[in-house]
Amino acid sequence: MNTRQQHLLKKLMGEDQPITGSELAKYIQVTSRTVRNDLKEIDHLLKNQDAGASIESIRGQGYQLEVIDESQFKGFIKIMLESEESVPVEPEDRVHYLAKRFLLTSNYLKIDDLADELFVSRSTLQNDLKDVKVILKKYNLQLCKRPNYGLVLSGNEKQIRYAISELLFNRTTITSPESNQEDWLLPVDQMEVIKSIVLNQLKAVELNLSDIALNNLVVHIAIACRRIESGQYVQLMRADEDDIKSKREYKVAQSIIKEIENALSIQFPVVEISYVAMHLLGTKLFLNEENKELKQHLDDSILATVDKMVKRVESQMKLGITEDKELYAGIAIHLKPAIHRYKHQMTIRNPMIEAIKVNYPVAFEAGVTASKVVEEDYGIEVDEHEIGYIALHFGAAIERTKLQTKPKRCLIVCTTGLGSSQLLLYKMKAKFGNQLTIVGTTELHNLSNYNKETIDFIVSTVPLPDSIDIPHVVISTLLGDSEIDDIQDMIDYNYSSIVDQYLIDDLIYLNLSFQKPSEVITFLGEELINKGYTEHGLIESVMAREKAASTSYGNLVAIPHPLEAKSDKTFWTVATLKEPIDWCGNPVQFICLLHVADENSQSLEPMYNTLIRFMDNRKLIDELLQTNDKKEVKELLKRM
Template sequence: MEKKRIIKLLKILSQSQCPISGPELCTKLDITVRTLRNDIKECKNEFLQHGIQIISKHAVGYTLQVINEESYYHYLEDMMKEESENQMLIPIYPEERVNYLIRMFLTQNDYIRIEDICDMIFVSRSTLSNDLKEVREKLNYFHLELETKPAYGLKITGSEFHKRSCISQYFYHTNGNDDMFLSQTKSSQQQEEISKILYETMVNQKFKLTDIGFHNLVIHIMIALLRLKEKEQLTHYKYDESIKNTKEYEIAIQLCREIEHSFHVIFPDIEIYYIALHLSGKKAVQYSSNSLFMNHEYEILMTQIIKEIKDKYNIDFTADMDLQTSLSLHLQPMMNRLKYGMYIQNPLLEQIKTENPLAFEISVLTANIIAKNYQVDVSENEIGYIALHFALAIERYQKQGPKKNIIIICASGMGSSQILLYKIKQKFKENINSIYVTELYELPNIDQSLYDFILSTVPIPFPTQIPAIHVQYFLDNQDMISLSEFFKNQNEMSFVDQYFHDNLFFNDLKGKTKEELIHEMCTYIKQVKDIPNGFEEEIFKRENYSVTEFGNMIAMPHPMEPMTNETFITVGILKKPIKWKHQQVKYIFLLSIQKNSKDALGLLHETLSSLVYDKKAMQELEKDSSLTNLKKILKRIAEEQKENDIDTLFG
């Protein structure tokens, strides 16, 4: 069994709160049931030697039993070093090659010849050329370029600040946000010392960071120490003198002095500046709807955003002061990040896009307004965080929501914390007295005797005085059962017959690319529907913000904003899947929502959440790709949702 699959298997099992069925595990690993059984049998003795055992129970599933934690973590560390840190294994798949190439360029100061790269990773020049297109796209996100010099080759160019942001992503956040593995393979005495200094500085200065912001700043300082030790020359970076007058700069000076004393280094002024930028872009503000007097600039911006949402989606957030307060608080550090070109990671992005698409669409509209007003690029990671605020606002809009005292701990800041807060209030409002939201590192300083239990989206590595429940960012069924024990609306697919019609159903499309298929479908739509000029252009504009591929081979393209006088869905089913951007797509649902219609509140969410997560339904559609069968499947899913009364993200 290859090490990559062992790592993925252990990761899946270790992060699950309950047994995982064989078919589900096989789907996640992209292998057959027979292969899974053979792999576990083959590695049984190796696992036992390293302090772990995989238990299989008939009709229940697979669980991971850790017998010896120290041996287990050493085992993980050895595999991760071989697999990624030391880059001993040659990448096979395109995504692996792209990440490998980025790491390689980041560790080289000189040009690398294309021929040498081809020999290094055993690919043809044409294959490498395709990979380099994606490398350039990913580097561009960090404001870096892949410079080509004839007869010399390729190398990364850009500011040291942006190189470090990229290093942080590709060396310290490999394969997303694998905290469980990274905490074991990246931990060191140096990291612990930096964390201690940073925490003490934040407490002394009464400055708050989110848990993720805290972790990322520790990583930034580790990278800074490494680069200074290697005597890396800092490239020119435009220095904003105004930041010297901020509290963040004062804190950065104190922090650097403490680190200099502990690690016997000298931080140049530019390093203090970098840390001040990090602080300004990652600070957390304690939520309080009564304590914020909104910045006049943001008040004007919020008024414009709320008006645009009302005009285009017929949703009026004018009276929702919670939204205006929380979003304004979010905008302050976000605008600093945008101003200085700082990268931010959003581990919830794909789940947010898939499970609450309406909030994401409203956030795309918001990002477009911000981009126009401030001449900045708003990434889809930022859009995802904005969407958390709108998701809560939509829930309040649809159903106004709160007796136990609860502490909520969430690593990624106010947006995610507020999701949990409102979800809990909605389901258990009769049982709640108060909820306090905080970060993990502040928990030991809180008087826990005043509360009944803790909800945390991250494991708590130390004993607590009161019961603690580990839950997902988005509460699943098991979480709800656990919470119900402590505490001792359903969507309808009514649009199925109304919006799916034979004259907008195509299973013989000829396009080979995303662009060709969208153009082809728009051409067909024009023959049967009255669509305005610029309809197709608005679809591509929306795709440029964030592609509408959602997994399970489904794409959901649509205009940037509601444009037509009626709601309709155009369905395209391909003979063979095509690569949309990152994922394979075979089923295209091109939506157009009626202007000033409330249909958008349910339509996007219903279609995506019902099909994207239902592999069985898509297998049925694969066998019979007729419109009649598609409508039958959607109606059946709606009935199952009524019977089971299972919540999705914000339903």
């Protein structure tokens, strides 16, 4: 039973009532046809294994697990959980397995032998090899064929090692004693010896690495050990090797390699010292807390790039971060080894990337914007894993601004005289304390005398003209409980008002039929341009943003958006699809095309928080996908 089928059986075990095929398909995010086939296989297995259970198909209701003998069924589950499936079943797992086989051997592998090994036909294996070749091509590697011998991996040894590392880190994050992910590199005890040696040597010279950077280095050394045993050696350009030898990290690498040679009885060629030193140079080194030595350790060009990065983000997103010295220091320290990694085509995997994209979208967008400066200044292409690390620094800066957030500034408009306005003023001061700064009280006809840039919202005892674009709430002078809640909503910026502010009925499209993300983006972009909401160039800008990093965040949701503003307004365009489509590896059926204006008088943090709240609510997403009514879409979103 493969992993997907186990999830299906688990779902059926937890249900008291029949569940439809379409619900199960949504649960594991596959087609209804795949669910039907899987359920047939599970039922066949249950009967063959005499598991004391079967899967019943109930007409008009769905599928239900019927357990006839509890003890037999529990025995079956126990055996299923204890047995490990050593042969990969799913195409993705087979491709991963095949890539690993070619990367870790210097010998020829025959197609028929591999097909027998995986219990698949020759034609199935040849289809899997097409995907393997695509993966290997990313690292400038290829499979070479020789008649009567089979296939063998061909390419630069350094690139082979980085491919191994990338493949490994795609499946795991940090090495731990409990993890067996590295067993196919070296035995666990040898991995622990390498890790201990690296830690001791780094401590001796007061070089600090993050946990992820440390494990990255340990794995790369293990890869070197494995391939040295096969007689495969890394090659560096003479200029690169001479440059690395002059660095402090080279001496540290010498000490690490010497101790590993003694511990593991292995002989490293001299060039391997440069290889390890390269990784020390390519990991993040922390300076003292005050960063007093920052300018001594960093080139002026890096500091200039960081300055441009922060200023461009501030120009586009108005985050209030230009005075944050910690932000400048953090990015500068990160950028130096990052540029070194790119110079030597060294990969780095960010195990937090999906969490960063979903939970810190504002910071991630700042990372995307800032990465464009790095690309312009150094002529390199920054991938989303590196963007994620840059985003963490902006996220920390955003959190620091919250610590310094000033109270909301409120203006009271009252038409019934000085006594009433003063009464209202003191009531509000007593109720909201330091949550509010009341900038004054005024009559309606004097409202124009106030600079709207100095006011966050207005509390008024009379309705205000439509020409007033400052957020406002109308209350009575007596200030009842419901009106207190209305004011609190203004302070907290409630979700209902955000939906009304950013989502227009005219920009809701339901049950569309498209097959590709580019088709969805093109349709929505043309609608916005034709209706006059944005300028031309929107579609190209959204496509460019997708190229930088996918905007599919899981849970069937994608939030595409342009790199540059194409309108002076911030708004959402919402669309649902009849069927999910593949969006860079994630199934997507709900799309919110987000447009953020160049100039925003208000913070976008509440809006992004609303989108996060929405993305995490699978029940709400399912309800939205079922409706054909635009008004219901808005009402459902307001109910979050």
